Amino acid sequence: MIDPVILERLREMVRGRTGQLLDSSRAHGIETRLGAVARREGFASLDALMSALPAQGVDSLGWRVIEALLPGDTEFFRHREQFALLKDQLLPALAKARGRVRLWSAGCATGQEAYSLAVTAAEAHAPGIEILATDISEQAVQKARSGLYTQFEVQRGLSARRVLEWFEKDGEMWRAEPQLRGAVRFERANLLDPPPAGPFDMILCRNVLGDMEPERRLRVLESLSGVLASDGVLITAPSEPILAPGAPFRLVAGRRGVFVKAAPAERQVA
Amino acid sequence: MARCLIVDDSRIIRKVARRIVENLGYEVDEAADGAEALAYCAALMPTAVLLDWNMPVMDGLTFLRRLRADPDGAKVKVIFCSVENQPERIREALGAGADDYVMKPFDGDIITSKFAEVGLA
Incomplete structure (x- = not known):
């Protein structure tokens, strides 16, 4: 289970930069997705990744985190x-x-x-x-x-x-x-x-x-x-x-x- | 209730597919090869057939050609479902009268999408 403090920080980051609300249903699987970002970026753990994020503003690492959190599910000829x-x-x-x-x-x-x-x-x-x-x-x-x-x-x-x-x-x-x-x-x-x-x-x-x-x-x-x-x-x-x-x-x-x-x-x- | 016949020599594939197709609201029956499927269709023509290609006794393509030769079998929606994923093989299946084609492995979304595509879901 992801630390509620971390989850809140992530929510605020996504809301601030994209306007998207990450409610609990959309927060499902966050750890898996962030774990993948952490591995790709060479961090030992999710905590290490979070510590590397700037306290304010969003840098390129922050964007990669945001991208991983936004829903990407789509399909051809949807609807x-x-x-x-x-x-x-x-x-x-x-x-x-x-x-x-x-x-x-x-x-x-x-x-x-x-x-x-x-x-x-x-x-x-x-x-x-x-x-x-x-x-x-x-x-x-x-x-x-x-x-x-x-x-x-x-x-x-x-x-x-x-x-x-x-x-x-x-x-x-x-x-x-x-x-x-x-x-x-x-x-x-x-x-x-x-x-x-x-x-x-x-x-x-x-x-x-x-x-x-x-x-x-x-x-x-x-x-x-x-x-x-x-x-x-x-x-x-x-x-x-x-x-x-x-x-x-x-x-x-x-x-x-x-x-x-x-x-x-x-x-x-x- | 609309009826779907799942034709595959793998019991596991039939089981997985059955669960998906039943969720779409179909009554499902199974056959393990083309000959068994033809006998089934002669007795009770289904609305839809989910059809494997490589099977013992009679393969899917032979079954499909025989089914399409029967006036009652011309209207059945047939979706091929095979590990054969080369464009020329898919063309061959469509040319023989398949309405659509699933390349294995599949999941519930793909089967649902294909059923909708041929006007079944």
């Missing part, structure tokens, strides 16, 4: 009904209305969502789609860029046909084809920092906002709204609670997790 909506309606409509469509996968983890978007765009025959994918974890972004996944990972959410069409076998791993890798630009970014230059026609920010502390969440929503085109769409996980009074978005009726910008009068009543 598949949303990808069906993208393929059948949203992407073809956007591609038809604009010559160039910009999508941002905000909080892309190890890239599965961004690559699923690229596959969906290709299958929808929607041309001119540009995808930017960002994550707070440098390690996750590097893996995403490599396009290299284990056999377990490619089988979570991808049909065998899609694996064969979009990936090539690389030893015991599967690597995204160059065409797929070339369709996505990966960058490291913290959602609490100023956002990448917009406007974006669609932002996917799924399974990120729901566990954020409410004040920071509102700040991030403002920042997403600032770079989303006036008629753009924000997509969260289907049952993610993001609306609160003052939130700059409103839910599209009948579409779980699909939001458009709210008119000023609508903001107060959310």
